[in-house]
Amino acid sequence: MLKDGLFTRFPRPDFALSLHDDDTMPAGTIGYHPGYFRAMSDAVTLTVFGRGGHAAMPSNTVDPIVLAARIVVALQTIVSRENDPADPVVVTVGSIHGGTQGNIIPDQVRLQLSVRTYTPQVRARTLAAIQRIAKGEAAAAGAPRDPQVDAPSQSNSPVYNDPALTRRLADALKKGLGDDRVVEMPQKMTSEDFAEYGVAGIRSVLLHIGAVAPSKLEAAKQSGVPVPAPHSPEWAPDLKPTLTAAIRAESAALLELLSDRK
Numbered sequence: 001m002l003k004d005g006l007f008t009r010f011p012r013p014d015f016a017l018s019l020h021d022d023d024t025m026p027a028g029t030i031g032y033h034p035g036y037f038r039a040m041s042d043a044v045t046l047t048v049f050g051r052g053g054h055a056a057m058p059s060n061t062v063d064p065i066v067l068a069a070r071i072v073v074a075l076q077t078i079v080s081r082e083n084d085p086a087d088p089v090v091v092t093v094g095s096i097h098g099g100t101q102g103n104i105i106p107d108q109v110r111l112q113l114s115v116r117t118y119t120p121q122v123r124a125r126t127l128a129a130i131q132r133i134a135k136g137e138a139a140a141a142g143a144p145r146d147p148q149v150d151a152p153s154q155s156n157s158p159v160y161n162d163p164a165l166t167r168r169l170a171d172a173l174k175k176g177l178g179d180d181r182v183v184e185m186p187q188k189m190t191s192e193d194f195a196e197y198g199v200a201g202i203r204s205v206l207l208h209i210g211a212v213a214p215s216k217l218e219a220a221k222q223s224g225v226p227v228p229a230p231h232s233p234e235w236a237p238d239l240k241p242t243l244t245a246a247i248r249a250e251s252a253a254l255l256e257l258l259s260d261r262k
Helices: 064-081 120-141 163-177 195-199 214-223 239-261
Strands: 015-026 030-032 035-038 040-049 089-098 108-117 148-150 159-161 182-184 203-212
Touching: 015 030, 015 214, 015 239, 030 163, 040 064, 040 120, 064 089, 064 108, 064 120, 089 120, 108 120, 120 148, 159 163, 159 195, 159 203, 163 182, 163 203, 163 239, 195 203, 203 214, 203 239
Parallel strands: 015 203, 030 182
Antiparallel strands: 030 203, 035 159, 040 108, 040 148, 089 108
């Protein structure tokens, strides 16, 4: 919408507000967080190259599947040993593809990564570490060529909730829904392109709304197994209390902001 000229074809808004469903809070609970709230996200594709051959004669090959497995494990040390935990980073290998048959060693494997950071410095260091580790493991395996690392030149922006506006809305929501239904929540490593409104200079706030039945959250706490989250095929918000609270929260927030127009 921004690329389509939203703020030139129509008047620029005073505020941008959003409400996102959440799996960590009881249905109908509103969560807020002033300042940086959602992370930057980079999609990285890593292709490693080997020398294929018959599975019965691995000594005649350079096995890229073993190489890829070593890289997956080594990448986790970026988080555990190279990064300050006070400035978080996540490196996830979400997809790995290589080979066509169990009796054939392929000549390449492709890995798809999701990298989450909050600052440009940590992002640059993490992407450089991925390149360094992949290249080093390939050299150690005797790979015929360096891995190919495809990373975007620029990441999406982190979500920054305007602190003063966030606290103002939190106060209004507490009055409208009750103090026990509006809570401050921690920042998350998930990302959200809603951030682009803030980058465009609009005072913005992304709120979360709990969407899980309290009984399910309690059962998950007891079992230690988290409930299904957004992006899971099993994600199913507790519809009525979630939707009702979302409408009430939206109404309370808009009435608070529109009060300036009186």
